Amino acid sequence: MKAYYKDNKKKALDDIALLAYKSEIPDFTNTDPWRVMRMQAELVEGFDALSKIGPGVSIFGSACTKPGSLYYEAARETARLLSKNELVVITGGGPGIMEAGNRGASEAGGISLGLNIELPREQAPNEYQNMSLEFRYFFIRKLMFIKYSIGYVIFPGGFGTLDELFEALTLSQTEKIEHFPVVLYGWDFWGSILDWFKESLLKEGTISKNDMELFKVTDDPAEAANIIVYSAKEKGFLQ
Numbered sequence: 001m002k003a004y005y006k007d008n009k010k011k012a013l014d015d016i017a018l019l020a021y022k023s024e025i026p027d028f029t030n031t032d033p034w035r036v037m038r039m040q041a042e043l044v045e046g047f048d049a050l051s052k053i054g055p056g057v058s059i060f061g062s063a064c065t066k067p068g069s070l071y072y073e074a075a076r077e078t079a080r081l082l083s084k085n086e087l088v089v090i091t092g093g094g095p096g097i098m099e100a101g102n103r104g105a106s107e108a109g110g111i112s113l114g115l116n117i118e119l120p121r122e123q124a125p126n127e128y129q130n131m132s133l134e135f136r137y138f139f140i141r142k143l144m145f146i147k148y149s150i151g152y153v154i155f156p157g158g159f160g161t162l163d164e165l166f167e168a169l170t171l172s173q174t175e176k177i178e179h180f181p182v183v184l185y186g187w188d189f190w191g192s193i194l195d196w197f198k199e200s201l202l203k204e205g206t207i208s209k210n211d212m213e214l215f216k217v218t219d220d221p222a223e224a225a226n227i228i229v230y231s232a233k234e235k236g237f238l239q
Contacts (some may be wrong), residue, residue, distance in 0.1 A: 042140045046115075049133055050148045053111065055237040056088040057228050058145045060164045061097025061155030061185075063123065071155050074185060074221050075100035076107075078153055081225035083110025085238065090115065090149060092141075093132055094123040097155045102128035115141050142167055150237055151181045151228035156189040172214050173207075181231045182215040183224045190217055 050056075059079060065072045079089045079101040089105035091098040093114020105112035106128040114129035118136050125132045135141040145152075145164065154165050165184075171177040184190045194217065201207045218224050232238040 039137060039140060042135055042137060043143075046133060046135070046140065046144045049131065050113070050144055053088050053113065053148065054086065055150045055232060056090045056113070056148045057082050057151045057153065058090045058149040058164075059097065059101035059153050059155070060092070060157060060161045061100075062157040062161065063092075063094045063096040063098060064158075065096040065100070065155070067100070071097065071186060072100045075153075075155050076104035077221040078185070078224045079104030079110075079112070080108040081221060082153075082228060083108035083112070085225070085229045085232075086110070087150075087228070087232065087238070088113065090145065091129070092116065092160075093125045093129060095126055097157065099126040099128060102126055106130075115144055117141055146171065146177060149180065150232055150235070151183070153183045153185060153224050153228065155185045169211075169214050173211055179214070181227050183227050184215055184217045185219070185221075185224055187217055187219055 059075055061071065061075060065075075075097045081104075082089055083105040087110075089101050089110060089112040091101040091112065091114055093102070093116035098114065102112040102114060103126070111130050112128065114125050114132045116123060116125050116132055116134045117138060118134060125134075133144075135144075142164065146168070152164070152168055154161060165182070168180075168182050172179045172182070197207065197212065202209065202212065216227055218227070229238065
């Protein structure tokens, strides 16, 4: 990029302003170029760590789900079955469904990862993961889930869970990624959303009938795991 000046005097004054120290100049570490460098560092760290693992399956769901509850135990069993088939379990690294996923993998002697996120209300990593990475930026964390997963199992959750679900569906629908199985666990929870898909989105033509095939719904941990395992074998990720 070139800057043109009417005279050398103006150019000299601009150089002085650029090179002079002023206490009121904003801290460079709070500027956009510095943020880009932090983003780059997170990307490099994430790629470096996750590129060394085997095929992974991401398990999503609410951080508020309690141990012993229906969905917690279902996520724990699903993760155990996935690990038994030598798949790496990837979660958000926190409590609730995330903990259940890491815990099930640990109990099966498998590998599980936690991709934690810095939040104003601190989210402590759960104790069951083999590796914990911490991210500052949600979009980089979501990229890691997408890039290193060959399937998603999505349990009941809030906005964050829905964000991950719709990101996966959008990327599959638009063919930005190779389609991988997306399994929604819990008819009671997801049923009303699926009704809305049919009665509003499909009826209005904002999605197609084929888009309804981008996901499966189940109430059975074994079926959830088998959908992922079958796809992994079909695509050559597993023997």
